[in-house]
Amino acid sequence: MNKKRVFITGGTSGMGKAASKLFLEKEWEVVVADINELAGKKVVEEFEELGYKNIFFVKCDVSKDEDMKRAYQFSKEKIGGIDCVINNAGIWHGGMLHETTDEEWDRLFNVDVKSIYLSTKYFVPDMIERKYGNIINTASISGLYGDYNMAAYNAAKGAVTNLVKAMALDYGKFGIRVNNVCPSACATPMFLTNQDPEVIKSFQKTSTLGRLCTPEDIARAMYFLASDESSFITGVNLPVSGGMDVHTGQPVQDENR
Numbered sequence: 001m002n003k004k005r006v007f008i009t010g011g012t013s014g015m016g017k018a019a020s021k022l023f024l025e026k027e028w029e030v031v032v033a034d035i036n037e038l039a040g041k042k043v044v045e046e047f048e049e050l051g052y053k054n055i056f057f058v059k060c061d062v063s064k065d066e067d068m069k070r071a072y073q074f075s076k077e078k079i080g081g082i083d084c085v086i087n088n089a090g091i092w093h094g095g096m097l098h099e100t101t102d103e104e105w106d107r108l109f110n111v112d113v114k115s116i117y118l119s120t121k122y123f124v125p126d127m128i129e130r131k132y133g134n135i136i137n138t139a140s141i142s143g144l145y146g147d148y149n150m151a152a153y154n155a156a157k158g159a160v161t162n163l164v165k166a167m168a169l170d171y172g173k174f175g176i177r178v179n180n181v182c183p184s185a186c187a188t189p190m191f192l193t194n195q196d197p198e199v200i201k202s203f204q205k206t207s208t209l210g211r212l213c214t215p216e217d218i219a220r221a222m223y224f225l226a227s228d229e230s231s232f233i234t235g236v237n238l239p240v241s242g243g244m245d246v247h248t249g250q251p252v253q254d255e256n257r
Contacts, residue, residue: 024055029079031074062115063114090138143161144182177230181218
């Protein structure tokens with residue numbers, strides 16, 4: 001049986017790196033794409049030292065057509081094609097809408113939304129021809145609900161959470177499933193390094209489980225959606241939030257109950 005093949009953007013750190021490791025453990029062939037070439041080479045070396053040989057890196061700015069085309073061609077040449085695309089690369093921008101510059105708005109939508117269009121443009125035709133494929137996008141619970149001071153980010157992730165439904169409708173007849181994972185705040189190195197400890201504690205309190213989600217939590221959700229265990233699931237926005245999104249926002253009325 002041929003090994004399955006996955007293409008993961010933003011695969012050198014955080015959720016993408018955790019996903020790369022998990023898919024390698026499951027004996028998939030993995031192409032990691034990232035704009036940071038040095039980080040990409042280090043990730044390949046790290047995983048090869050652990051005994052994983054089926055990992056490859058391609059430098060790619062996911063917002064640029066020519067880079068995505070090159071990443072597709074690289075994947076085709078190296079491992080013969082891709083069965084699953086994980087559009088994980090993304091950036092964040094805070095602030096109220098009138099405070100957001102044109103450049104910040106465009107960059108956010110180019111990385112978080114246009115990148116999905118570009119990967120689909122190049123990878124999906126092969127999936128249509130084979131009548132099999134899987135696309136998983138990293139959205140956010142911020143695409144399902146509003147946040148204070150995050151208007152542009154809410155808009156970008158909101159686009160992703162609706163785009164998944166349109167893609168599922170269009171590509172289902174070709175045997176292609178399309179789903180999103182919607183994380184809450186995740187304990188990635190970037191988040192933990194850049195946030196005040198008190199802010200991190202406040203995030204932990206909003207989870208019914210009393211902790212932040214981890215990159216490994218998200219990786220397991222991605223793998224579930226990529227696997228045959230979810231073969232009849234498509235068009236779904238899967239919250240991985242520790243229950244952060246289940247509260248109405250009303251205060252506790254009687255703590256003794």
